[in-house]
Amino acid sequence: MRQLDSKPTVEHGAVKTILEAKAKGYKTILTFKYHYNRMPFPKAGGEEYQRQIARTDAVLPLVMGKVDILMIGNEPFIESRQQDWNPNFNAFYEGLAKRVIDYRKQHCATACPTRLYMGALNQLPNPEWRNATTERWMAFVKATPELDGVSIHPHINGIEKSKIFLDYILPRMRPEQTFIVTEFSLIWWWQENMEKPVAPAFADKYGAPRTAQNWQIVQAALETPFPKAQWDDFLKMSPWFEGRKHYLRNQMKMFRDTGRLAVATYGFKQGSSMKAEWGPKKTPWLINSVFAPATIRKNADGTSQPNYAWIDDFRALQQN
Numbered sequence: 001m002r003q004l005d006s007k008p009t010v011e012h013g014a015v016k017t018i019l020e021a022k023a024k025g026y027k028t029i030l031t032f033k034y035h036y037n038r039m040p041f042p043k044a045g046g047e048e049y050q051r052q053i054a055r056t057d058a059v060l061p062l063v064m065g066k067v068d069i070l071m072i073g074n075e076p077f078i079e080s081r082q083q084d085w086n087p088n089f090n091a092f093y094e095g096l097a098k099r100v101i102d103y104r105k106q107h108c109a110t111a112c113p114t115r116l117y118m119g120a121l122n123q124l125p126n127p128e129w130r131n132a133t134t135e136r137w138m139a140f141v142k143a144t145p146e147l148d149g150v151s152i153h154p155h156i157n158g159i160e161k162s163k164i165f166l167d168y169i170l171p172r173m174r175p176e177q178t179f180i181v182t183e184f185s186l187i188w189w190w191q192e193n194m195e196k197p198v199a200p201a202f203a204d205k206y207g208a209p210r211t212a213q214n215w216q217i218v219q220a221a222l223e224t225p226f227p228k229a230q231w232d233d234f235l236k237m238s239p240w241f242e243g244r245k246h247y248l249r250n251q252m253k254m255f256r257d258t259g260r261l262a263v264a265t266y267g268f269k270q271g272s273s274m275k276a277e278w279g280p281k282k283t284p285w286l287i288n289s290v291f292a293p294a295t296i297r298k299n300a301d302g303t304s305q306p307n308y309a310w311i312d313d314f315r316a317l318q319q320n
Contacts, residue, residue, distance in 0.1 A: 028067045032072055292304065
């Protein structure tokens with residue numbers, strides 16, 4: 001939201017892009033991100049709060065009734081300091097949510113196509129992230145009829161951990177409310193394996209040292225993108241990936257089996273930030289991506305190749 005201060009809101013890249021996507025017939029979700037993870041959280045009703053109200057007011061006329069889902073708060077608990085998780089934190093976000101709700105009521109009241117969700121909960125397998133503040137967050141969602149539900153971001157190291165998210169949110173919502181999953185992955189499982197030795201079969205086939213670690217193979221692919229067969233072999237020959245190559249299919253089944261999933265979205269393309277400052281401790285988001293322009297040599301026409309394993313399940317899930 002702070003980015004809105006530097007140029008007219010209608011010119012902001014996220015606003016322009018999402019409206020262009022909607023005009024082309026795509027379903028759209030827009031997230032309002034209010035981040036304070038490196039500074040004290042502002043007082044609800046105070047000067048900074050009013051600035052966020054003004055920024056929100058500048059976006060709403062452009063997107064209300066056009067985007068399919070507005071998410072109030074992106075990852076509010078990550079985008080704040082843990083010492084600031086208190087009643088003021090809740091009051092701040094509740095006030096912003098009420099502002100959005102009131103605007104929709106006044107300007108898009110009759111069969112408004114824009115649904116409202118509260119932003120994503122993170123790290124719920126960690127007991128510290130299930131606390132009085134998250135309880136009030138869910139209580140507000142349940143008590144507010146204008147809200148369709150809540151979002152979750154299950155970035156986990158094992159699919160069983162996602163059940164903790166579902167077991168937490170579903171009993172705390174009204175039966176007709178749903179959840180959205182705007183991010184999910186096995187990122188922390190990939191991370192656990194980056195500093196482990198590469199599969200010997202891959203090393204022998206492609207002349208890499210058997211002592212090389214997985215992150216170093218990724219680094220080599222980032223420096224000089226591999227042919228698709230070589231990148232596929234890296235993942236296919238790695239038990240830590242091959243044993244979880246149907247994660248998308250399995251995770252979506254778990255979400256859908258609740259009967260309460262509205263929509264889930266998944267990381268589509270390896271972006272520039274994923275490879276910046278690559279090293280053994282770098283979070284390996286690029287393993288998640290459906291398309292792999294950073295690690296696989298592009299086609300002759302400049303188009304990107306799909307990442308190993310994800311693409312078939314990704315396509316099949318959309319036909320469900």
